[in-house]
Amino acid sequence: MLEGLLKSKFYAKSKSLLKMSKARLEVLKKKKSSVARFLKNDMAELLRSGFDYNAYCRADGLLVEQKMIACYNFIEQFCGCISSNLSAMNKQRECPEECKEAAQSLIYAAARVSEFPELRDFRTLFTERYGTPNESFVNEEFIETLRPKSTTKELKLQLLHDIAEEFNIEWNSKSLEQKLFKPPREHSVNISRTDTLLSQRTRARYRISYPTKTTDNQQNISDISRFCSKLFFSDSSKINSI
CATH class of the missing domain: 1.20.1260.60 (Vacuolar protein sorting-associated protein Ist1)
Known part of the structure; x- marks a missing residue:
């Protein structure tokens, strides 16, 4: 039932x-x-x-x-x-x-x-x-x-x-x-070349060089400080002149 x-x-x-x-x-x-x-x-x-x-x-x-x-x-x-x-x-x-x-x-x-x-x-x-x-x-x-x-x-x-x-x-x-199957451009290579060119122009503009390897760590720090200071004061002077 x-x-x-x-x-x-x-x-x-x-x-x-x-x-x-x-x-x-x-x-x-x-x-x-x-x-x-x-x-x-x-x-x-x-x-x-x-x-x-x-x-x-x-x-x-x-x-x-x-x-x-x-x-x-x-x-x-x-x-x-x-x-x-x-x-x-x-x-x-x-x-x-x-x-x-x-x-x-x-x-x-x-x-x-x-x-x-x-x-x-x-x-x-x-x-x-x-x-x-x-x-x-x-x-x-x-x-x-x-x-x-x-x-x-x-x-x-x-x-x-x-x-x-x-x-x-x-x-x-x-x-x-x-258009769909076109091989992608090698962006990484182009970016790398652009970065290298900009880096060269920056060093030439401020007449400085990147710190090189040395056994003296204090010298490395000093070189980096001078590099940053030149960039800062140069850009600051441009801003003030506007």
């Missing part, structure tokens, strides 16, 4: 969560799709107008939106699996084999998709019924989709090519590729 009551509560709670998740998915997917569509149109217009670097700079934003849409598609797929097999899940104490991936993937998503509160309710429901989560059953492609990672230049360039093809834009990426 008690076991049947608990199962009925599980069934009712699951049904309610599936209904709310469906509504949530519709809202989230509509919002993300709208943003992605706007970004794609904007990037296409930039490519058409010759501002390919500006389009390239917007690629990260579009990739983020596409990633989240893919994530929502997975969640929708998992919820569909739970819905189709809910009667079997209600009858069996152990999670049916065909539902393990869906159930564990929804649990896995709960801590990673903050805008989807129903996932946390699914996590509570499934862990109470089936015990400790087992990530070995989580969909590997879903894990890869949720994994934080930096986008490469090659990936963003490919996105631009896809947009150009979709919108029938004749675009040659050679100029942008040369």
Whole structure:
């Protein structure tokens, strides 16, 4: 009697969560799709107008939106699996084999998709019924989709090519590729040469030289003091004359 009551509560709670998740998915997917569509149109217009670097700079934003849409598609797929097999899940104490991936993937998503509160309710429901989560059953492609990672230049360039093809834009990426993959200038060498030149000019201006090594430490200190004094008094006199 008690076991049947608990199962009925599980069934009712699951049904309610599936209904709310469906509504949530519709809202989230509509919002993300709208943003992605706007970004794609904007990037296409930039490519058409010759501002390919500006389009390239917007690629990260579009990739983020596409990633989240893919994530929502997975969640929708998992919820569909739970819905189709809910009667079997209600009858069996152990999670049916065909539902393990869906159930564990929804649990896995709960801590990673903050805008989807129903996932946390699914996590509570499934862990109470089936015990400790087992990530070995989580969909590997879903894990890869949720994994934080930096986008490469090659990936963003490919996105631009896809947009150009979709919108029938004749675009040659050679100029942008040369700009993106141009070897960095050797700033450290330039800075070193500049510092050396300034140092030489400073010594010539004040007709002094840096203290050299000597066994007499007191002489070193004296040389440094004279060097600083000449710099100070010279700059002070200029300030006073203004």
